[in-house]
Amino acid sequence: MSDENTNQGIPAPEGAAHVIETEYEIGQDNIETQIGPFGLDIHNPVFLISGLSVVAFVAYALAAPTQAADFFGWLRPTLTSTFDWFFLLSANVFVLFCLVLIVSPYGSVRLGGKEATPDYGYPGWFAMLFAAGMGIGLMFFGVLEPAYYFGTPWGDEPLGVVRPFTEDGELIAANVDEARRMALAATSYHWALHPWAIYAVVALALALFSYNKGLPLSIRSAFYPILGERVWGWWGHIIDTLAVFATLFGLATSLGVGAQQANAGLNYIYGVPSNTTVQVLLIVGITAIALVSVLRGLDGGVKILSEINMIVAALLLIFVLFAAGAGTILSEFVVGLGAYAQEIVPLSNPFGREDTGYMQGWTAFYWAWWISWSPFVGMFIARVSRGRTVREFITCVLIIPSIVCILWMAVFGGSAISDMIANPDTSAVKANVIDSYSPELSLFAMLESLPLAGITSTIGIVLVIVFFVTSSDSGSLVIDTITAGGKVDAPVPQRVFWCTFEGLVAIALLIGGGLGSLQAMVISTGLPFTIILLLICWAIFKGLVQERQNT
Amino acid sequence: MLVPVDLAHKERLSRALDCAADLAGHYGIPATYVGVTSTTPSKMAHNPEEFGQKLKAFAEAEAGRHGIEAQTYVAIAHDPTTEVDDALMRAVSETGADLVVMASHVPDVMDYIWPSNGGKLAEHARCSVLVVRP
Numbered sequence: 060m061s062d063e064n065t066n067q068g069i070p071a072p073e074g075a076a077h078v079i080e081t082e083y084e085i086g087q088d089n090i091e092t093q094i095g096p097f098g099l100d101i102h103n104p105v106f107l108i109s110g111l112s113v114v115a116f117v118a119y120a121l122a123a124p125t126q127a128a129d130f131f132g133w134l135r136p137t138l139t140s141t142f143d144w145f146f147l148l149s150a151n152v153f154v155l156f157c158l159v160l161i162v163s164p165y166g167s168v169r170l171g172g173k174e175a176t177p178d179y180g181y182p183g184w185f186a187m188l189f190a191a192g193m194g195i196g197l198m199f200f201g202v203l204e205p206a207y208y209f210g211t212p213w214g215d216e217p218l219g220v221v222r223p224f225t226e227d228g229e230l231i232a233a234n235v236d237e238a239r240r241m242a243l244a245a246t247s248y249h250w251a252l253h254p255w256a257i258y259a260v261v262a263l264a265l266a267l268f269s270y271n272k273g274l275p276l277s278i279r280s281a282f283y284p285i286l287g288e289r290v291w292g293w294w295g296h297i298i299d300t301l302a303v304f305a306t307l308f309g310l311a312t313s314l315g316v317g318a319q320q321a322n323a324g325l326n327y328i329y330g331v332p333s334n335t336t337v338q339v340l341l342i343v344g345i346t347a348i349a350l351v352s353v354l355r356g357l358d359g360g361v362k363i364l365s366e367i368n369m370i371v372a373a374l375l376l377i378f379v380l381f382a383a384g385a386g387t388i389l390s391e392f393v394v395g396l397g398a399y400a401q402e403i404v405p406l407s408n409p410f411g412r413e414d415t416g417y418m419q420g421w422t423a424f425y426w427a428w429w430i431s432w433s434p435f436v437g438m439f440i441a442r443v444s445r446g447r448t449v450r451e452f453i454t455c456v457l458i459i460p461s462i463v464c465i466l467w468m469a470v471f472g473g474s475a476i477s478d479m480i481a482n483p484d485t486s487a488v489k490a491n492v493i494d495s496y497s498p499e500l501s502l503f504a505m506l507e508s509l510p511l512a513g514i515t516s517t518i519g520i521v522l523v524i525v526f527f528v529t530s531s532d533s534g535s536l537v538i539d540t541i542t543a544g545g546k547v548d549a550p551v552p553q554r555v556f557w558c559t560f561e562g563l564v565a566i567a568l569l570i571g572g573g574l575g576s577l578q579a580m581v582i583s584t585g586l587p588f589t590i591i592l593l594l595i596c597w598a599i600f601k602g603l604v605q606e607r608q609n610t
Numbered sequence: 611m612l613v614p615v616d617l618a619h620k621e622r623l624s625r626a627l628d629c630a631a632d633l634a635g636h637y638g639i640p641a642t643y644v645g646v647t648s649t650t651p652s653k654m655a656h657n658p659e660e661f662g663q664k665l666k667a668f669a670e671a672e673a674g675r676h677g678i679e680a681q682t683y684v685a686i687a688h689d690p691t692t693e694v695d696d697a698l699m700r701a702v703s704e705t706g707a708d709l710v711v712m713a714s715h716v717p718d719v720m721d722y723i724w725p726s727n728g729g730k731l732a733e734h735a736r737c738s739v740l741v742v743r744p
Contacts, residue, residue: 273656
């Protein structure tokens with residue numbers, strides 16, 4: 060055909076961006092085939108290796124449950140306590156790196172080229188930032204963590220702050236204010252700048268190398284400045300497979316644990332029996348809703364669900380704020396912000412600390428956890444962030460979500476702590492967090508102390524479930540894109556496969572045991588990913604320098 | 611008249627393209643070639659601007675080959691796997707087209723579960739849709 064010649068070669072976008080010249084063509088390693096009625100377009104070998112290794116690990120956890128539990132149960136705490144300094148320092152590097160980018164001239168680089176316009180408006184974009192990984196955590200830890208730090212009798216008080224309770228559970232009035240202040244600071248530390256900086260680094264790298272440099276939307280692309288053409292070979296395969304692996308197991312184990320939590324909540328409020336059958340039904344239900352959402356696509360599915368969830372979560376936040384006394388809680392927020400600003404340096408310094416229970420058991424654990432989720436959350440954020448400048452991107456992914464998280468913790472944690480102080484003998488939060496540790500009930504216990512507990516607890520359960528749906532949904536999109544070699548137009552059956560696969564893995568682990576051990580394994584992948592993330596910072600810097608030189 | 615094209619598979623579209631060109635030539639109406647692309651890099655193009663240039667080159671080639679008047683329209687889908695139909699629907703309403711000429715795929719059992727692009731467009735678009743068998 061005559062038009063073949065005119066289509067040859069790739070015209071450079073005029074001055075808009077600095078496209079990396081590479082011989083690699085997106086999809087060149089893909090297998091396009093038809094199995095029965097199902098069309099497939101998968102990356103060879105990432106799709107197969109990651110699929111098979113997931114099956115192998117599930118089989119191992121089911122066949123040798125004790126051994127798996129012993130091994131991963133040993134590995135995870137060993138890594139987080141041996142490398143606590145490494146996790147803490149790296150997280151600090153990510154925060155500083157992002158803050159420097161905001162003020163540096165590189166902040167003016169626009170993701171997608173100079174002329175690009177944002178794909179999504181602010182409300183939809185913000186909603187989706189929380190949809191992938193953070194929303195579900197806010198529901199689970201919003202009450203638990205501040206209440207725990209406030210009253211912990213297990214010797215892991217942040218920075219060794221004084222305890223507000225005696226051995227017999229009597230309140231020590233003199234210690235209350237300091238314990239309360241530190242509880243909010245320590246919680247905010249885990250949910251504000253540091254986790255969002257981790258996500259921002261991965262997301263920025265992927266957005267930059269994909270939208271500006273024209274490389275496929277896949278984790279390996281971020282390594283182009285370091286590995287060069289080798290990213291298309293086995294180096295890249297390993298990076299992508301590791302990302303798929305961490306994402307899938309992270310999602311499947313969270314789905315399993317989440318089903319147990321939702322079941323515990325239903326049991327606490329409605330007396331629904333707490334057993335495997337109910338939990339399997341919950342997983343099936345969550346996966347089914349996620350499937351519908353996946354089939355409706357990014358705009359029709361996950362975006363709409365995230366927006367609905369943000370509105371409902373905001374209403375719940377406002378309700379708790381006013382029901383628990385807006386004046387007290389808002390002053391709590393101000394105190395929390397101030398305490399966070401004051402304590403962030405001592406909390407993030409890994410050396411010479413005596414509160415190893417807190418630093419290794421909570422902080423290093425959290426950092427490993429956020430980092431093991433970062434390929435997934437980062438890639439999803441990248442997918443929806445085209446058209447923003449680097450400065451705008453980091454401000455909106457780092458600063459604003461941090462403030463939202465601190466507010467959330469101040470409202471939910473603050474009202475829980477107020478309840479513990481006002482009624483130290485009868486407080487349901489104290490009974491379920493401090494006296495006997497049932498973390499999954501903490502949110503419902505706090506809502507119990509406020510009016511309309513029946514309604515708000517139901518809303519709480521719905522929020523938990525919908526946040527799981529959006530996680531499962533966005534996770535399937537991410538895994539599908541990586542295993543299709545960066546293609547975002549792979550056939551529908553593929554994403555259905557991944558979404559269903561997640562549900563099946565969760566059910567298998569729930570019935571056969573092994574959720575805990577594989578979750579520990581996922582968190583252990585945080586260590587290699589930390590090294591990967593540090594390299595990515597360097598890659599981003601190099602990429603931005605070239606972008607400014609060449610446009 | 612709108613002619614949706616998939617630049618990655620244009621060899622499979624020849625019958626629909628010939629049909630569209632024939633109609634355009636016969637009635638002396640311009641053909642608007644519509645391409646759906648994502649904002650992320652794909653096999654076809656690194657970014658939407660580049661996709662637009664390729665689509666333009668394609669349309670000019672068609673115009674030259676059949677002696678018709680050709681225009682282009684780039685529709686952007688954030689999630690092309692599932693949102694091609696919606697992007698095409700937007701293209702139909704924004705251009706105010708009277709007719710869509712597009713290729714079909716070989717119907718199979720999956721069509722009962724997931725409607726094809728042509729099928730969905732024929733069902734929901736406000737204009738006539740001519741689906742050409744390959």
